[in-house]
Amino acid sequence: MEPGAKHFHLSLMRKMSWAFLRDLLSGVNKYSTGIGRIWVAVVFLFRLLVYVAAAENIWKHEHDEFECNIKQPGCENVCFDHFFPVSHIRFWALQLIMVSTPSLLVVFHVAYRENREKHHNQKLYKNPGKIDGGLLCTYLISLILKTGLEIFFLVLFYKLYNGFKIPRLVKCDIKPCPNTVDCYISKPTEKMIFLYFLVATSCLCIVLNLSELSYLMFKYSIKCYLKNQQGSKSNCCKSELIRHNRAAAAGRLHNSSSSLPLNMQDEHEKHSPLT
Numbered sequence: 001m002e003p004g005a006k007h008f009h010l011s012l013m014r015k016m017s018w019a020f021l022r023d024l025l026s027g028v029n030k031y032s033t034g035i036g037r038i039w040v041a042v043v044f045l046f047r048l049l050v051y052v053a054a055a056e057n058i059w060k061h062e063h064d065e066f067e068c069n070i071k072q073p074g075c076e077n078v079c080f081d082h083f084f085p086v087s088h089i090r091f092w093a094l095q096l097i098m099v100s101t102p103s104l105l106v107v108f109h110v111a112y113r114e115n116r117e118k119h120h121n122q123k124l125y126k127n128p129g130k131i132d133g134g135l136l137c138t139y140l141i142s143l144i145l146k147t148g149l150e151i152f153f154l155v156l157f158y159k160l161y162n163g164f165k166i167p168r169l170v171k172c173d174i175k176p177c178p179n180t181v182d183c184y185i186s187k188p189t190e191k192m193i194f195l196y197f198l199v200a201t202s203c204l205c206i207v208l209n210l211s212e213l214s215y216l217m218f219k220y221s222i223k224c225y226l227k228n229q230q231g232s233k234s235n236c237c238k239s240e241l242i243r244h245n246r247a248a249a250a251g252r253l254h255n256s257s258s259s260l261p262l263n264m265q266d267e268h269e270k271h272s273p274l275t
Contacts, residue, residue: 035212059089065186079172095153102145109138147209166191
């Protein structure tokens with residue numbers, strides 16, 4: 001395959017992948033709470049669009065622009081692999097895909113509800129997309145997974161690159177380099193700005209996920225509490241009503257027996273269930 005055709009094919013595949021992610025986020029947006037919609041907006045606008053429009057171009061030729069002050073064959077490749085075991089841009093692409101994937105659980109659960117209604121040919125749910133019952137559990141699990149994956153990737157980035165920084169100069173003494181050589185990273189300031197921006201948006205997504213998780217748990221805890229309180233009040237009212245009806249029945253029976261003649265009262269008391 002010619003280089004131009006290969007580049008076009010890779011570009012097309014990349015656009016199709018991001019289009020799928022965009023459609024996924026749009027589908028999740030329909031079933032999200034207010035905080036969840038903010039999360040979708042942050043991921044789409046401040047992560048996906050920034051990644052596609054700017055970050056990819058900045059790190060596009062990072063290997064070619066990595067230079068060491070020695071021309072020993074293989075030295076630059078070994079040093080680059082040591083300091084950048086995973087390309088930043090591929091790392092963020094993987095992170096973006098992984099933290100968005102748990103949202104598929106919600107989409108699949110809603111689709112299951114809709115297919116179940118079609119199969120039974122009747123209305124089984126007030127609204128298949130309403131967050132309650134089993135869908136609530138699925139939604140909470142997706143939030144926990146998204147938060148866990150965000151934290152995991154931030155910690156992994158910190159461990160791989162020894163912090164959230166882009167040095168201008170790194171010193172390398174790995175074979176086949178004959179001695180300690182100086183290697184220079186291109187556009188370190190620009191890369192640092194985008195690194196801080198992407199890390200900040202990742203932290204913002206963690207805060208939003210935790211806020212939504214707390215909101216849903218608090219909301220449905222209050223709902224269950226009020227439901228139980230209403231149920232206990234209803235039971236108390238039923239008990240009072242039963243006692244009142246029994247007392248009224250006893251009173252009517254007593255009044256009816258007192259209005260009878262004396263000889264009939266004696267006969268009535270003999271057959272009365274209250275005696």
